[in-house]
Amino acid sequence: MIETERLILRPWQEQDAEDLYTYASNPEVGPPAGWPPHTSVDNSREIIKNVLSKPETYAVCLKDGTPIGSIGLHLNGSTDMTDRDDECELGYWIGKPYWGQGLIPEASRALMRYAFEELGMRAVWCGYYDGNEKSRKVQTKLGFVYQHKTEGLEVRLMNEIRTGHCNLMTKERWQKVELFRKQKNTLDTFRERNAITQAQYDKSLGDLRNLMEMHGVE
Numbered sequence: 001m002i003e004t005e006r007l008i009l010r011p012w013q014e015q016d017a018e019d020l021y022t023y024a025s026n027p028e029v030g031p032p033a034g035w036p037p038h039t040s041v042d043n044s045r046e047i048i049k050n051v052l053s054k055p056e057t058y059a060v061c062l063k064d065g066t067p068i069g070s071i072g073l074h075l076n077g078s079t080d081m082t083d084r085d086d087e088c089e090l091g092y093w094i095g096k097p098y099w100g101q102g103l104i105p106e107a108s109r110a111l112m113r114y115a116f117e118e119l120g121m122r123a124v125w126c127g128y129y130d131g132n133e134k135s136r137k138v139q140t141k142l143g144f145v146y147q148h149k150t151e152g153l154e155v156r157l158m159n160e161i162r163t164g165h166c167n168l169m170t171k172e173r174w175q176k177v178e179l180f181r182k183q184k185n186t187l188d189t190f191r192e193r194n195a196i197t198q199a200q201y202d203k204s205l206g207d208l209r210n211l212m213e214m215h216g217v218e
């Protein structure tokens with residue numbers, strides 16, 4: 001189990017089928033990620049048993065334990081993005097009522113920390129299909145670096161051919177991104193508490209931005 005400020009990530013259970021169906025039956029959720037909407041609570045239960053039971057796959061839950069989305073690391077053998085054992089692919093979705101609150105970026109940061117620090121990964125890949133601006137923005141926010149696009153990708157579950165875009169986060173870059181994010185948070189806290197003046201904040205933020213630019217982290 002992984003805990004973040006607002007979320008708990010824990011393995012899926014068969015009892016989650018109803019909640020899963022509530023969110024995964026929405027046609028705006030699965031298709032952009034490459035899978036069809038769930039058709040019934042029983043269908044969701046089957047998917048928990050056959051798909052969401054894979055290693056390193058977690059229900060994204062509110063603190064009261066209610067599942068509202070899913071996140072996972074696809075390890076070697078279950079991703080086309082890499083054939084290395086020390087690299088994996090991040091995948092995620094969240095129910096529509098929860099969009100736009102930064103919850104998937106929060107869950108992703110926690111899972112990437114786990115991937116790099118506990119699983120010993122050297123890189124995490126993440127992709128999105130052409131036109132999925134929401135997911136593209138998540139990956140930019142997380143600090144991923146664009147690699148390439150692939151045309152003619154077969155999306156088997158949707159019986160479609162799409163263009164895919166591929167992003168990469170190395171462990172080295174992740175360490176820098178996290179360090180800068182924590183420093184920015186500290187600065188914001190100081191300003192909120194009036195511990196520094198606006199001029200001091202602007203100066204420090206400018207210095208931090210310059211440092212980030214020097215390290216290629218936007």
Ligand SMILES: CC(C)(COP(=O)(O)OP(=O)(O)OC[C@H]1O[C@@H](n2cnc3c(N)ncnc32)[C@H](O)[C@@H]1OP(=O)(O)O)[C@@H](O)C(=O)NCCC(=O)NCCS
Nearest residue numbers: 029032033092093094099100101102103104128134135137
């Ligand atoms: C992509 C997804 C996981 C983003 O999760 P999230 O927790 O909402 O992420 P964020 O809060 O950072 O929002 C990401 C972007 O979504 C867009 N967005 C936010 N709320 C939205 C809403 N209610 N309606 C439409 N778009 C919205 C915004 O562009 C936002 O970027 P911004 O913060 O820079 O403005 C979520 O939209 C989702 O599950 N989509 C369907 C499944 C999917 O595409 N999965 C990824 C496959 S690669």
